[in-house]
Amino acid sequence: MAFEFPTRADASLLVGFALLIAACSRPDSTADSSALKPIDRAALQSLVDTTIKELLIPGAVVVLRTPQGDFTAASGTTQLNTKNPPRAETHFRIASNTKTMTAAVIMQLAQESKLGLNDPVSKYVPGVPNGDNITIAQLLEMRSGLYNYTNDPIISATIDTDPAKLWTPAELLAIAFAHPPNFPPGAKY
Numbered sequence: 001m002a003f004e005f006p007t008r009a010d011a012s013l014l015v016g017f018a019l020l021i022a023a024c025s026r027p028d029s030t031a032d033s034s035a036l037k038p039i040d041r042a043a044l045q046s047l048v049d050t051t052i053k054e055l056l057i058p059g060a061v062v063v064l065r066t067p068q069g070d071f072t073a074a075s076g077t078t079q080l081n082t083k084n085p086p087r088a089e090t091h092f093r094i095a096s097n098t099k100t101m102t103a104a105v106i107m108q109l110a111q112e113s114k115l116g117l118n119d120p121v122s123k124y125v126p127g128v129p130n131g132d133n134i135t136i137a138q139l140l141e142m143r144s145g146l147y148n149y150t151n152d153p154i155i156s157a158t159i160d161t162d163p164a165k166l167w168t169p170a171e172l173l174a175i176a177f178a179h180p181p182n183f184p185p186g187a188k189y
Contacts (some may be wrong), residue, residue, distance in 0.1 A: 039064060039071050048073040059086045103140050110136075127175055133178040145188050147179035 042160050044062065052075050059076030078084040086092075109113070109115045121139060122131030134144045149155060149172045158165055182188075 036066055036068065039066065039068060041071060042075075044071055045075070047075040049075045049172070052076045059090075059094070061088055061090060072107050077131045106136060106140060127177065129183060130181050138185050143189055145181040145183040145185050145187065147176050147178040147182055149173075152176075152179070 027112050044064070048060055048062050051057070057076065058080055059074075059078050061072065061074045064071040072088050074086045074088070076086065078090055106115070106117075110117050115136060115139040117140070118135050119138060120132050121128050121134045121144075125131065128134065129146065134146070138144045152175050154175060
């Protein structure tokens with residue numbers, strides 16, 4: 001069974017691990033200031049242990065891949081009320097955290113003038129219902145009006161009968177695009 005983070009911990013986990021590398025560097029390092037400081041394995045493990053307790057996260061795995069090598073720290077459990085420790089191979093559902101990661105990349109592309117936030121989504125993805133009127137910014141703001149595929153009965157039924165099913169992006173878009181938009185772009189959240 002796959003581990004799922006509690007909703008309130010999703011954002012906190014990203015913030016906690018964003019500071020991880022800096023917190024695990026040894027203060028007595030003689031490395032050049034522009035180079036990666038040596039990773040203190042004990043400090044990394046301690047930080048992961050402390051963070052999951054403070055944020056009430058059942059379990060976590062942190063894998064750092066650096067020029068110094070790979071460093072792994074795991075803590076907690078993969079399933080509540082058990083003692084199944086997570087491993088680097090453990091499947092973690094990150095859910096809505098991908099929205100933040102996607103938005104960051106889109107903002108970078110906008111800064112590099114590779115796309116515009118006011119561009120219609122139809123410029124990049126054909127076949128989007130009302131795609132000529134939905135902007136990239138409205139997608140980022142969750143104000144596109146597009147149907148949310150997670151509301152579709154097919155998704156609910158499949159989760160009940162085949163919870164390990166892997167959906168392709170094309171499958172999910174087809175489900176969403178089979179429904180009319182919920183509202184005009186930019187009209188609601």
